[in-house]
Amino acid sequence: MKKPYILIVEDEAAIAELIAINLRHSGFECEIASDSAEAQSMVFERVPDLVLLDWMLPSMSGFSLAKQWRSQTETKLLPIIMLTAKAEEADKVASLDAGMDDYITKPFSTKELLARVRALLRRRAPSVLVSGSLLTVGVISMDSASHRVMAEDKEVKLAPTEFKLLTALLQQGDKVLKRETLQNMVWGHYNDIDERTVDVHIKRLREALTAVSAVAAAQVETIRGMGYRLSKSAL
Numbered sequence: 001m002k003k004p005y006i007l008i009v010e011d012e013a014a015i016a017e018l019i020a021i022n023l024r025h026s027g028f029e030c031e032i033a034s035d036s037a038e039a040q041s042m043v044f045e046r047v048p049d050l051v052l053l054d055w056m057l058p059s060m061s062g063f064s065l066a067k068q069w070r071s072q073t074e075t076k077l078l079p080i081i082m083l084t085a086k087a088e089e090a091d092k093v094a095s096l097d098a099g100m101d102d103y104i105t106k107p108f109s110t111k112e113l114l115a116r117v118r119a120l121l122r123r124r125a126p127s128v129l130v131s132g133s134l135l136t137v138g139v140i141s142m143d144s145a146s147h148r149v150m151a152e153d154k155e156v157k158l159a160p161t162e163f164k165l166l167t168a169l170l171q172q173g174d175k176v177l178k179r180e181t182l183q184n185m186v187w188g189h190y191n192d193i194d195e196r197t198v199d200v201h202i203k204r205l206r207e208a209l210t211a212v213s214a215v216a217a218a219q220v221e222t223i224r225g226m227g228y229r230l231s232k233s234a235l
C-alpha cells in the first residue's frame, strides 16, 4: 500500500518540521510549503491525500487559499485540516462553512493531530486507502486504481458522487451501512447535506447500474430504518 501523501502548509519552520517528523515517523509521506503560492504550485504538481493548512500565512491566508481550492474542480474535494490559533467560535464556523474538513487549534498535541489526520483519511478512504486494490461484491467490482467499475463484465459509468457511494458500500462487504455513516464517508464529517441527498444519489447509482446490469442494481438494498447494503447476491 502506498503511503498517504500529506502537504503541510506552515510558515513557521519549527512547527512545520515538528509536524513533518511526526507524520513521517507514523508512516506518512510529507512535504512542506511555507506560503500559499508555494502550496498552490505543489498541489497542482502532485495532489496530496490531505493538506494541513495554517490559517495565518504571509500574503495570502490559508483560509483564502482553502476557499480558492474549494472553488476549483481539481481541488474541490481535497481533504483539508486547518491549523489555527484562532479559537473563536466565529472562525471555527467560518472555516467549516468554507468547506474545511476539520480544524485544530494551536497549540495542539501531536497525538491529537495524528488522530485527526488518520480519521480524515479514513473518512476520505475511497481515494486513499484502497488505492490499487480490486473490490468485488456479487457481480460488481471496482478497480480503484483505474477508477473502473464493472458489472457482469460490462463497464458502469458513474458520476463522482455515485462512485464514492459505491466505494463505501463495496468496502463494507455485505454489511449494512447506516445512512449517516454513508453520508460522512462520501461528503465528509462536517457536511450539511440532507439525509435525503443520500437517497437521491443511491437512486442515481441504481439507475447507472441498471443501465448495464439489473442483477447489479438489485444488489443495492435499502434496509428500512437503517441504511443501505450491497448484498452478495440479488436473489
Ligand code: CA
Binding pocket: 010, 011, 012, 054, 055, 056, 057
Ligand atoms: Ca503561521
